[in-house]
Amino acid sequence: MFHNDYAFTVTERFLRYVQIYTQSNPNSTTFPSSTNQFTMLRLLVEELKEMGIEDAEMDQYGYVFGTLKSNTTKNIPVICFCSHVDTAPDCSGENVKPIVHHYKGDTIFLPDDPTQLLNTDIYPYLHNFIGEKIITASGNTLLGADDKSGVAIIMDAVNYLIQHPEVEHGDIRILFTPDEEVGRGTEKLNMQKLNATYGYTLDGGEAGYIEDETFSADSVEVIVHGVSAHPGYAKDKLVNATKIAGEILANLPTTSWSPETTEKRQGFVHPVAVSGIAEKTSIKFIVRDFKTSKLKEHEDKLRKIVEDTLHHHPEARFEFIVKEQYRNMKEVLDKHPQVMQYAIQAIKEAGMEVKNECIRGGTDGSRLSFMGLPCPNIFTGMQGIHSKTEWIGIKDMQKAVETVVRLSNIWALNSK
Template identity: 60%
Template sequence: MFSDYKYTVTERFMRYVQIDTQSDPLSKSFPSTEKQKDLGRLLVAELQAIGITDAALDEHGYVYATLPSNTEKKVPVICFCSHMDTSADSSGKDVKPIIHSNYDGGDIVLPEGDTIIKSSVHTYLQERKGDDIITASGTTLLGADDKAGVAEIMDAVNFLINHPEIKHGAVRILFTPDEEVGRGVEKLDMQKLGAQFGYTMDGGERGSLENESFSADGAKIVIKGVSVHPGTAKDKLISAVKIAAEIIDALPKDSLSPETTEDRQGFIHPVRVNGIVEQAEIDFILRDFITSKLDEHAAFLRNIMETVMAKYPQASATLTVTEQYRNMREMLDLHPQVTAYAEEAIRRAGVEPLRMIIRGGTDGSRLSFMGLPCPNIFTGEMALHGKYEYVSVQDMQKAVQTIVHLAQVWEEHS
């Protein structure tokens, strides 16, 4: 099927990563940065150029498009989704992508920033010996998370349009902003999307299929201290900043943190501290695969806060917990065919499926609870959110094949 196909995924990816789409976790607007729409406009133009007539960018930064059905069968409408934004953890401006052809399996020395991607650290590289590896130049992230997914969906659509002999139902295409700041589907119009089942293309190594994610809450502690001029502060001043530091220091050192947990273990993680003597705030993320344990983590954090605050009766503190997303498996278990069809498609692409869990979340986590059961499929993106990020061209091509096969599988089983 693909033996004579000239993939466009690499060329598309190389274009997309050079557009700065970094989102901003501190922004109150939606999307959090207007520059994300720059990529959205390009994608709309490219979709229209390959024959998708309804491709459009809305005011919130979502790209919606439809690949029409070409079968007489009644096939559920499926959606392929990737996010356009890149992480705020590392610069996404002036990305210079580099292709390292026929990778030799050793360390990759990047030309800028004294950056070396060590194969002994990034061990998946050793499995990709002989592949063509794309990196940034050494001073920025690459943006494979998730522009690899975007490029793969685009190339798969291009393939299906040019191969009408492959039968499929209607396929909805969705590109979202602000996934990296946890708001990717906040303004999504589900009625407008009009899909019954979906797949995010936002996974890592070849063959990976993730149908289980963290459940997630956010927590904020607001501490009110007592501000007094430091020259006359004896026995009067109570620093909210120092109380914040004490609360953080009281967290476990050998458990319940990202750096001390793995697999299905959850954690309490302070991600941001801001304050002055009079008031300080600590933002936390609470994560666990068992949703009920989030309440236990919140209670544990509250106990720490109250124990510390008991030493400062003239100060006060409040803890607020906000739901973020839930483990997608709770919904996907109700629709086992969604994951089963993805496994079948991956196998048809000549790859062994790897059932994996996400120690994090994707747009699919929230989409699954919004009525669109939505597991996550590999893209090849690796070493995310930093200057060591890389992706294999051959992994991206296998992801393109998987999307095509998956559209075909749904049609065959209908």
């Protein structure tokens, strides 16, 4: 079904895409959060049209849509493949200079900053690429494999299906999104316009990985209100909210309940920002667990720590504001088992071992699943993401292209 002599375009596309500056901005109030993302999004519309996707378009918010039309009369659910174009604000994504290495098993020193290096001690997964080609940046920036590899994979899979009309498939919806890295990737998405039944994000790691479970997530803001006074005349008057906030942080557990002390299926509460003055100080937390019901337990524990701290400062008061962020997509995907079953079958047919993992984080698929599009996450091969030593193996991207093609066909073969 998949022709092994296919001339993949995924590498050429990827090398082109990563050189386009698309870093998102967590401090922006616009959507997308950075106008530079439009450059790549417009390019994708042009490339899709050149490939023959006649309805390719970008809406006012930067979402790119397109449809590869069904080539069969079967009643096949509409499947969406989705990736995001923005890169993370954690590390510079400007002036990316990708380098293709024929990896021989030695240490790679990145030329623009030789202190940035890759070897099999740092990345054991590199053992799989001895004698193969990998791509890195030059040492001053991230690479952008998260998630321009996913974009390139989807584009090449569509290219394959156009070139091989004998591969039966239903309507395939293509979706490229902005702002995933700042948690806003689906904020303005028009689901009626998307008009798909099931979906897959291409935004995962090692070859063969498929992820159907994420954290459930809330945010908590604790606002401490103190009592302001002139510091020269503050005796018995000033109640310093900033100091109280420091006490709250000091009262958090130090050997558990935090990102640096948890792993696997353990949840945590994590302070991410503190700001304010003596009169009023804010602490922002993220709360994470794989069981949605446990979020309330974590929040109650945090509230108790705040209350106990404030007990020693009777003239101070606090606000405790909880906001839902996203939920574990497994709660939705378990109701649609064929979505995972077909993806697992496609990975196996492409000759890989399936690795079903949970994500200690979230993806666009988390939100999409609860917006009515059950949506697990498929591998792309990306490694060392959000760092100057980010890298990806070309053979992994090619295997992801094959997986998408086979998955599209499996949905057709299982429909009438």
